[in-house]
Amino acid sequence: MYQRVKYDFNQELIKIKDSGLFKEERLILSSQKPGIHVSFPAGAEPREVLNFCSNNYLGLANHPELIQAAHQALEQYGFGLASVRFICGTQDLHKKLEEKISNFYQTEDTILYSSCYDANGGLFEGLLGAEDAIITDALNHASIIDGIRLCKAKRFIYEHSDMQSLETALKKAREGMDIWDGPGLAKEPVPARNIIIATDGVFSMDGDIADLKRIIELANTYDALVMVDDSHATGFLGKTGRGSIEYNNMLGRVDIITSTLGKAMGGASGGFTSGHREMIEILRQKSRPYLFSNTLAPAIAAAGIAAFDLLEKSDDLRRQLMANTLTFRREMSRLGFDINEGEHPIVPILFRKFTNDAQLSQLLARDLYTEGIYVVGFFFPVVPRGQSRIRVQISAAHTPEHIEKAIAAFAKVGRKHGVI
DSSP, rough: OHHHHHHHHHHHHHHHHHOOOOOOOEEEEEOOOSSEEOOOOOOOOOEEEEEOSSSSSSSTOOOOOHHHHHHHHHHHHSSSOOOOOHHHHOOOOHHHHHHOOOOOOOEEEEESSSSSSHHHHHHHHHOTTTTTTEEEEETHHHHHHHHHHHHEEEEEOOOOHHHHHHHHHHHHHHHHOOOTTTTTSOOOOOOOEEEEEEEEBTTTTOOBOOOHHHHHHHHHHOEEEEEEEEEETTTSSSSSSHHHHHHHHHOOOEEEEESSSSSOOSSSSSEEEEEEEEHHHHHHHHHHHHHHHHOOOHHHHHHHHHHHHHHHOHHHHHHHOOOOOOHHHHHHHHHBBBOOOSSSSEEEEEEESSSHHHHHHHHHHHHHOOOOOOOEEEESSSSSSTTEEEEOOOOOOOHHHHHHHHHHHHHHHHTTOOOO
């Protein structure tokens, strides 16, 4: 049996390689930090490069206070709990972290997951049924898409950040599906019972920020709930790091917040959903990834608490990140690189003006690695056709010298390939 299946799998792998989408893992031989020791391609001599493609926005991935908190938790609470939460997998650490997150986002309650992917995967099925509707941004993260697929609610997709498209979808859901889209002339349209609008707070490929103020205004008009995945914003976006919701001056106005501890808040693993108490309690009773997955390891929970404590004590890391981002964006624009306006530390270097955009994304990434700058190029179908780019991600841990070296390397390879 396997010989036939093996042939099918090999053909699929060949297709992936031929399309240029085969993903090779870079072997990192150090901790996650601005300067990392990497062996790439496989078998190559290891070398030191500057990492400009990590989600380590605040530089907490190897911060001494988080490491110390994790060590102490290992000593006091052990390595793992070998249980789901509701059997024998809830320690005071977990409740303390949930309370920290609730206070941070000014919500009533929080539930922890092993990742934000699981938080999104277990959200919609637990809260909505066939009588309900979900309206989702076309560029939402894969975890939101997969979570919606697991749910029986009606699905509507609105064009990316297009508020007119969103309102059209809200009208269809609230007034009943258009007869040509749904039940046909033989049946009456059925209005949705409950509606959730789902959006990323920050979209990971472009670093653009959702217009939550307008989304919430529309939600109020059509009596809908709002869900925001704040994974690429928690800890650093907004005046005090409370993410895209604070950035939009909407704290206390979003019904459901999902996010991660695996990016700015330490970079290990762990995710959460935060919101109204009744909704969180429903998730504790019905959310399958929560009910059937092991609880968060004590060391990760303790490090998560330490990360939120750091944010409470000082704003220095967030300010440094924003300063680094401003410098990089300003200088790259001055050199003539095509970047979208914004202030997020995700900075896509776009090649949309060139017919060979996909090739350029790979050539520049390769030559930048030779120059000691580690970045990755993305092209269709990972991004829309003609929108190939190198996605740069800035960290508070980058020094001014790191930023200068990256800019100089981009200038060198950009001129080499006629991009600037």
